[in-house]
Amino acid sequence: MSGGNLICTTTVLLDTGMVAMREPVTELLLDTAAGPVAVTADCANGKCTAVAFHNVPSFVFVLDLPVEVPGLGTVSVDIAWGGMIYAIVDATKITGGLKIENRNGPKLIEIGERIKQAVQQSDFVPVHPDNPQIRGVSILEFTEPLTGSASTGDLTAVNTVVVSPGRFDRCPCGTGSSARMAVMHARGQLQVGEKFQHRSIIDSSFECWIEGTTRVGQYEAVLPVVKGSAWITGFRQVGLDPTDPFPVGFRVGDQWHVADDA
Template sequence: MKPELSIQLMDTHAGGDVSRIVTGGIDPLPGATVREQMEYLREHADGLRRLLLEEPYGIPEMSVDLLVPATDPQAVAGYIIMEVMGYPIYSGSNTICTATAVLEAGIVPKREGKQSFMLESPAGLVQIEATIQNGVVETIRCEGLPSYIHTYRDSIDVPGLGRVTYSVAYSGGFYALVDAQQLGFDLTLDEERRLAETAHAIVEAIRAECDFSHYTLGDVGPLPFLHYMGPVEKVDDGFYRSRSATYVHPGVICRSTTGTGTSARLALMNFEGSIRPGNRLETVSLRETGFTGEFSGVEQVGEYQVVKNHITGKGYVITRSDIVLNCDDPMVSCDGLHHILSSRSGE
């Protein structure tokens, strides 16, 4: 009989964004670091990403996180993030979901109260602080990438919209930041489709005219993301709240506000002098879910004020499952995939 090919999964979500954690079925990847393993996957085995994000197994709104052995001895596990637009080197919601899965799978045994461990992302080591109550992972607090404002209040002509004012932040990817009210949005769920269409038009206009380069990473590709900002409300001393929505791909508004989108907001608030170290911002999504970003500190790197930050959220396990791959199925493409799949004999 043909060997049966299967992939072991733990589906999770944080803030509504589904992250499909691959816990087994994939052979070790070459690469001295998780970043190098990500690059190998991107260049030589992108079929895994497509398989798990396209019919019949998935949808573009999902993300996939492949657990891999850590290459840094300080980390308990590594993970590679895969999304419909490609391979981001970091994501807050994916990190929260991966940390939750690592605990739920027993890779890190749960302990009551607070416990800390390291994960290795393609961007490097990430410090995780988990809060466990009665055996339940109640919160995950993770480091956001150092974030900064690259462009402040520029404007561009957008077909069908006119002149649009935007800023650009880097927080793990480049984000266009726009005022939702100035574009006529209240950031409610019924606006979701129009938000995606408007964001796509703005991003395409910016991409046609502008290239952005990170001060150490250099060229990280064209602008991928847009973050809608609602009004900022002061909830308490040092604690703010704002409705938010993040566009990541044509037709796709994230169900959460995203961790990197929240980090980008902190960078803008610091740039405008409206937030201080120790202050927190809760971003609230179209579905009334939220992440809380904490402004940890700032340092001047060349011309940029680089914001250190942490993101807190909660991950939920949705299902544990095996995907059985039948490469004879006309709906399934196994191209560029066989060489990384583990196999076991059929019954």
């Protein structure tokens, strides 16, 4: 499941006419790797202007898990499900404090990968209670402390998600936002119906809120909603020549660290 990609996919489906648009609101149900996700798309003048997706129930496996990270010492990690299993770390509490901004990009990537690997090698292995094949932390989210308050309507949070082997999610991350809402709710920082702005490393923003609560196995869970916008920037045409010696493509390990046997 990817929230940012789901917003993009919905926008493409509606703006290109692959799925019929109904103004002012089009409702869709999309199948994802994490389960069915309902979508409410704002539409005007033949354009999808914003997409809100009602994500799968999200919950916390553990708060403040101490993890020993080589070179960093003990790092406090929250582990939560938001469509992927996240390790969530406050960037301001490691190595003297790191601000989530482009100039710190290489350091955030390097430290984020180290923390994630340490979590994956620890004794704590999160397993989704409804699907035991979903197990183990697969992605890491750096956060900064909240600013503003829900009561005054200006609650804001900053995050960036590190995608292996070393890339940032450019958007505020839909599943990461959902996992963070589960953590915020567990800490009493966000209640049902309260909204906050989740901002990314490039300062783009999702509007996020909790529309209800439920249970997933033994875990208290929230029903998160994430809303954002996307724009079509180009179209690509792919062809296959019958004489092409690489009809299924190829991989080179210079960027994505492809294994020798891949």
